[in-house]
Amino acid sequence: MSAQPPGTMAIVNPASANGTTGKVWPALSKRLTAAGLEHDARVTSRRGEASDLTRSALADGYRTIVAVGGDGTLNEVANGFFDGDRRLGQGARLGLISRGTGCDFIRTVGVPKEEEAAIEVLRTGHTRRVDVGRAVFTGHDGREAVRYFVNIAGLGLDGETVDRVNRTTKALGGFFSFLWGTLATIATYRNKDIEIVIDGGRPVKERMTLVVVANGQYFGGGMRIAPEAAVDDGLFDICTLGDCSRPELVGSLRKVYKGAHTTHPKIRFYRGKEVTVRSPDRVLLDIDGEQPGLADVTFTVLPGVLDVIVQRAGA
Numbered sequence: 001m002s003a004q005p006p007g008t009m010a011i012v013n014p015a016s017a018n019g020t021t022g023k024v025w026p027a028l029s030k031r032l033t034a035a036g037l038e039h040d041a042r043v044t045s046r047r048g049e050a051s052d053l054t055r056s057a058l059a060d061g062y063r064t065i066v067a068v069g070g071d072g073t074l075n076e077v078a079n080g081f082f083d084g085d086r087r088l089g090q091g092a093r094l095g096l097i098s099r100g101t102g103c104d105f106i107r108t109v110g111v112p113k114e115e116e117a118a119i120e121v122l123r124t125g126h127t128r129r130v131d132v133g134r135a136v137f138t139g140h141d142g143r144e145a146v147r148y149f150v151n152i153a154g155l156g157l158d159g160e161t162v163d164r165v166n167r168t169t170k171a172l173g174g175f176f177s178f179l180w181g182t183l184a185t186i187a188t189y190r191n192k193d194i195e196i197v198i199d200g201g202r203p204v205k206e207r208m209t210l211v212v213v214a215n216g217q218y219f220g221g222g223m224r225i226a227p228e229a230a231v232d233d234g235l236f237d238i239c240t241l242g243d244c245s246r247p248e249l250v251g252s253l254r255k256v257y258k259g260a261h262t263t264h265p266k267i268r269f270y271r272g273k274e275v276t277v278r279s280p281d282r283v284l285l286d287i288d289g290e291q292p293g294l295a296d297v298t299f300t301v302l303p304g305v306l307d308v309i310v311q312r313a314g315a
Helices: 021-034 048-060 069-079 105-109 116-126 157-166 175-187 246-258
Strands: 008-012 040-043 064-069 093-098 126-137 144-149 152-156 192-198 204-208 210-214 235-242 268-270 272-278 284-288 292-311
Touching: 008 021, 008 048, 021 040, 021 064, 040 048, 048 064, 048 144, 069 093, 069 144, 069 292, 093 105, 105 144, 105 272, 126 284, 144 152, 144 157, 152 192, 152 204, 157 175, 157 210, 157 284, 157 292, 175 192, 175 246, 175 292, 192 235, 204 235, 210 272
Parallel strands: 008 040, 008 064, 064 093, 093 292
Antiparallel strands: 126 144, 126 292, 152 210, 152 284, 192 204, 192 272, 210 235, 235 268, 272 292, 284 292
16 A cells, blocks of 8 residues: 555455456556556455445545445445444545446446446546435344445345345346346245335335335346436335236336336335335345345435445536
8 A cells, every 4th residue: 555545445346247357457457547546456355345445445544435346346335434323434435337247326326337438437536426225124143234225225026036146146247147036036936015114104014026215226237116216315216016926027027127117006106215114024135236134124315425426417
């Protein structure tokens, strides 16, 4: 590390993009430097380490943290901006070089997938202040856990699909990996009895296929599940899918990718700042493409707490 931090730290997940990121990182680092982006880097070696490395970098004075990996890496880095309920790194910014399976968050905020274009976005340094979600849920060890998210959290079919995809190869890429995972999960999935409370209002209780609490618009490798969600409006877009049959689910997939599912009679949309989801069933939780636990869970939106480097509008 240089004596005076240059201001930028890259947090690199070598296992992302089906293990190819570690191989291409040396060349990618040189391209960052050639673009005038002097940086240091830390390479993760275990799940969860990106959060620790981010907190350490912020404590050392770095004020631009670049997540190099997929949506799971992005989630870990975003969590590193927090220590408990405390936001770390006053004035720090989050940058993205997206190398993963889903790459869903970048579709909403305006960060190119192509690496040269993403580097140019980092070079220009235009930022957008975005909301962050906070989830308090039941961990797999049965204890209460807390996790932040920047894109989307979901329960039910979503959680089980993510669990399946993350336990198998992602060599097919984001679209086909999640499409295969969704279809395979639908084949055996049973809908759940779920209760939802939004902003302390009247509970909604019914048999449901899934619940999505969205900050961004996309999940599952390009499914536009919440087409009207905005990452900076201080609200979640909540989507519930009622008691759907397997043929109904398969028949609706094409529309979900296009964001054209909103008129389906079993889909409902809500907006709110706090969402509690309870169930007597075992309902798996997805947070930004990771599967850290299960219901019961309470989601709270934290308005405008994270600055993300994005493409300038009209660029």
